[in-house]
Amino acid sequence: MTGVTVRFFANLREAAGSKSVQVEAEDVGSMVEILIEKHPELGDEMLDEKGELKDTVKIMVDGRNIDFLEGLHTKIDKTKKVAVFPLIAGG
């Protein structure tokens, strides 16, 4: 198992304290747990009151929303591009 680079965008960068961090994880669910353990400020931004991933947080693996992959069970490794976005919009 090797580190996955997780990139943050918009106001999640402030919570994470940087644009990206390295995480040792095999799937997205464990990645989220590790992220919040290492960066507790991300907990407020990413988890709801039940401790579940907020609907407003969008995680993408190789340019695909995990909702259209295998959700929190989506596998990741160091070859994958992982990005975490808060709810954003524009036009």
Next chain:
Amino acid sequence: MAEGILRVNIEKGEISYEDVPEDLQKLGGRAVTSSIVADEVPSNCHPLGPNNKLVLAPGIVTGTSAPSSGRMSAGAKSPLTGGIKESNVGSRFAQTMAKLGLKAIIVEGMPEDGYKLLHISQEDAKFLDASKLSNIGLYEAYEKIHDEFGDKVDICSAGIAGEMKASNAGLCFNDIDGLSSRYAGRGGLGAVMASRGLKFIVLDGKGASGVEIKDKEMFERGKKKLVKGLKEHDVTKPGGALSSFGTNVLINILDESGGLPHRNFSAGSDENAEKVSGEKKADMIKELGGVRPHVCSPGCIIQCSEVWTKKGGKDPVGVLEYESVWALGPNCGIYDLKIIGELNRACNDLGLDTIEMGNTIAVAMEGGMLEFGDGKGALKLMDEIRKKTHTGRLLANGADLVGKALGVYRVPTVKGQSIPAYDPRAVKGIGTTYATTTMGADHTAGYTVATEILSVGGESDPLDPSDKAELSKNFQIHAGFIDSSGYCLFTTFATLDDPETMEGMAETIGGVIGEEFTVEDMEKMGKQVLAIERKFNKEAGFTDKDDRLPEFMREEPLPPHNEVYDVSDEELDMIHED
């Protein structure tokens, strides 16, 4: 002043007020402009000839205290598409127009030469000579107008591109600081205005009587719900993504999704995107001395706007929208916000739509006129337009014409209008809107990106073609209503996620028109608008074959997902069937 329609004809020297016909009294914005254009403009007329008319109309709630409602529509037969056109803009001009009791302004006739300024106040409307304000940039012209008429007046104008009768001449409006930076840019309406002999409309709202609200209780009830929804939604709330980073916050997520077109739609992602992102721009605005957040019109909760400047706050441009940054940036292989700011300022100054201009430069790059990434070269092309050279005239007429002139195959247009900042191969619902809307390629005509990329109002896989016809149809219907209401399209992010916020919006409409108005009535209004426009285009000669994306989007897979656009023609043709 009672609500009325102002009709002006410079050729005949006539200005008259008319009562609002009964069928338009409870409508606004796009519903009014498209109805008048359909009734009064022959569908087969030449867009620059004597029979076309420019129609301006504020939305139903525009000019009231309803939040984020400073929007209006401009309509005509488009010189760019040859079909009916509605171009929407947020500006204090819209609110002042409504407060002056103007349901619509209709500009008609075709004088032989010269330009006028139409000055409208609570007391009267009159033509003034505009020759000294012609053939100069709009930033300078707006300063002169404010010097002469006061800094509170609002302005609508055609720029140098309009004087050239160019198909990419937009209609320019002032922002709250008086800058020539708010645009009803699409479709060449600046050329329609200039070809009527009109360069400027100046509104003096002093003493304006305001907008009548027929059922104040209903209006206030709805407004309360709407304000609450906008203030609580993560996207629209103060301090939310739009006010913190502006519309350009989309650059990174579209690039990550593989749907941000780079170098004339040849790739959907590029490692340089971050350099022109909303996050980067927000940091640079702080460094350079600009303003963020800002509003396009008073009373907006969302506050997505800004003032981009050079160092020390010099040479203010106004807002650098997502669409503009993309079109003049990544789509041209340019990843330098300072260059993009200069290109945007040139567009604003000359009276050009940034989406069409960026696509035109990109097609010129593909055609060998200059290299991708050549920002200085792109600025030189803008100078060609300013000098009205033959090359400049070609460039001011859009991507389609330049593509033909240079023998380019990959020309990203539908009905002659350039495709905005979402590649249809990676975001298939918005491609479906581009193909089938009456407007030519236009993302605002059915913003499926909300559910495909942003997870607002549900979720739809952007790469799955199977549900896109229905998705686009529903968004197109809602856009027909929103563009008529006077509300900003961005209110949709909150209303789609919360039924009570949507209900509040409906009640504000009901309050203004004085009768119950429901969410179902929104749909009826949207369908009515689309039917009027579709009929006009059909009579103008459009068929199902015009509701198609350019061939290369079905032929060339777009990296990184290597998808083509694969919504079937049969599904596209079902969208407008009842």
